[in-house]
Amino acid sequence: MTVRELPVLTQPDVVVCCAPLAAEVLAEADAVTLAKQFAALADPVRLRVLSLLATAPGGAVCACDLVEPLGKSQPTVSHHLKVLRDLGLVTSDKRGRNVWYAVVPAALEALRSALATR
């Protein structure tokens, strides 16, 4: 178990990929970009990572506290965290030998807006 420390501070700028699906026909290039983002959500482990981070008090969780609740090996968890971070859905913050992860709410909001039907 790990002691919770500072809440996560800086949130990176989020680039909104494209207009809502229903607003105009999605261009091919935008579709590829958007598909990659949704692919990050297309895995049960990654969804649970996001949920664990989003519901954590302070909004951040040490990587060491994710392995056990996820029931996956440490390398597998590390892999999923990398996927989420590379796509800008989470941020990481190294503190000593631990790394704290937090969701980037604006990134999730951007994906939500792409799905707006009206």
Next chain:
Amino acid sequence: MTVRELPVLTQPDVVVCCAPLAAEVLAEADAVTLAKQFAALADPVRLRVLSLLATAPGGAVCACDLVEPLGKSQPTVSHHLKVLRDLGLVTSDKRGRNVWYAVVPAALEALRSALATR
């Protein structure tokens, strides 16, 4: 080219899978279900299908009018439509020898709500 006819009528009931990610920790079974839905969005062709349907006047498009704008073979388009339909993201309506597809807005809304950050 095909003449547009009746707008699509009946919208199926949509089952909301789970509470927002940030509301409570996602259960494993729910995570699997949600991941399958997002997997349907994790492909550029399917995103463009949804966009073509959502932006079409009348809200429905004949399958025959999807092949050319998508730039994929007819079997490939048919495959993607099946994926979307099996997951309840679109409905199909057979009219003569054509099949008309339309988005199920409630299904997209359900996915949006899962991503709500607060």
Next chain:
DNA sequence: AGGGAACATCGACGATTGTCAATATGTTCC
């Protein structure tokens, strides 16, 4: 009845993905 059109299904192929064991890198503390 028969020809043709629209859509679905099948089978096969290359590419990508999730997983873990093993190992590497980096950090803390004695």
Next chain:
DNA sequence: GGAACATATTGACAATCGTCGATGTTCCCT
């Protein structure tokens, strides 16, 4: 410095996925 710990990376494997050509099925039209 060296041991112990936390995380990341590598390599390998099975499984899934997107794609297309070929074929099947259903419907319309004459």
